[in-house]
Structures are given as structure tokens and as C-alpha cells.
Amino acid sequence: MTPINWLRIMKRLRKKFYERNTIKVARDLLGKFLIRIIARPHRQAKLGGQSKKKIIALITETEAYHGPKDLASHASRGRTKRTEVMFGLAGRAYVYLIYGMYYCFNIVTGKENFPAAVLIRGVEIINNLKPKTYNQLISGPGKVCRELKIDRSLNKENLLKSKKLFVVEDKKLLKKYYPQGFKIKIGKRVGVDYAGEYRNKPWRFILSCRGG
DNA sequence: AGATTGATCCAT
């Protein structure tokens, strides 16, 4: 089998994409591909394997956290050491530890000084280029990070430049898995019952098969 | 339904 350099074909999402309204970005991230490149230990690479492992993950579930008034958002408490990244430039990673055990991965969106980000809640890991059934469905933000080996070392990573973590669009590859396109389910965000009127905002987006 | 686990944030 001829190896294919998928990364050459894929188009990395640029600043313009992330800079838009958080809710639109959250919706539009569905069907894009999250790319995670992990350096293997030198010794392992020397034994004949590739020096880097590439994980390609179709984004299937997102949530928007939008602005200083969104009580579900960490940034609603204002600018702190932790949340300052959410106030910064779009296209950065915001990774934080939750419940002392799990990481959550967000992508900063919107204009500078407007705190906003999209939480990646679910992906479909593309293990190979064979039928869909070979792929691995990951549901839950903690599991996404575990599977893609995302931890706080990637906090503030610039997805516009990074060689470790970024998002691409590839319509051909998407069509392979969703030949008839897909629908988007919209719902309330998970685990934000404390957020007053913001708890009911329909800012959760789930990719689903047509008719499914 | 309960346990887990530690960074974060705000009130002492």
C-alpha cells in the first residue's frame, strides 16, 4: 500500500475561521478533523517505526462557551491566570484539569478580549481508510483528551502554527465517512445547571448521520 | 447513587 501524505491534502483552519462568533464556530467545527501528532521516543523510532504518530479525529460533538456573561464559562468570573487564554487570540488551545483527573480541551474563539471557547466533547478516531465501522467513537471531553494525549502541556498551544495539534478541513475525507452529508443535533450544554439563564442555551452541537 | 481527585478561586 502506498503511503499517502494526508497532511498535505488537508487544509488547516485559519484565524478567520476561529475569530467568528463562538456559537457558529462550535457548529462549524463538526465534520472538521482534529490532528494530533505525537513524537515517539527516540529509541522506539530507531527500531524501525515512524518517528511520529499521527491521530486523525473527526470532530463529532462541541459546546460553545460564549462571553463574559455566560455563567457556565470559566471566564464569567473575569480575567484570571487560568482564564486569560480565553480572552486572548482565537485559535489557541485552552486545556484545563477537571475533578482532579480529567483534562478538557477547548479552542479559543472570537475577537481578542471577548472571552470565548469551544469545548471538544466527542470525536471519531480515523484508524484507517477503510469502512466507517473500523473507526473508534469517543464520547466525552475527558475521554477525548485521554485518547489524543492532550494535557496541560498543550494549554495555550497555537493551533494556527502548531505541529502537534491543529484542525483541518478535508471535504473528500469527510465524504468518505458521511457520503450523504450529516445533520446537526442541537441541545443544552452538559453539567452547567448552576449557570442561571445560561444553563438552557442551545449551545451543544452533535454530528449525526442523515436519518440517524 | 457514590467515589474519585487536585487546581482554582474567593472568602476568611
Next chain:
DNA sequence: TGGATCAATCTG
């Protein structure tokens, strides 16, 4: 400085 809280997950 203390302690309540938490954008979650697993087990039973």
C-alpha cells in the same frame, strides 16, 4: 490559608 466547587468518568 481553608474549603467549597467543578464544562467528568467509572463502578455497581
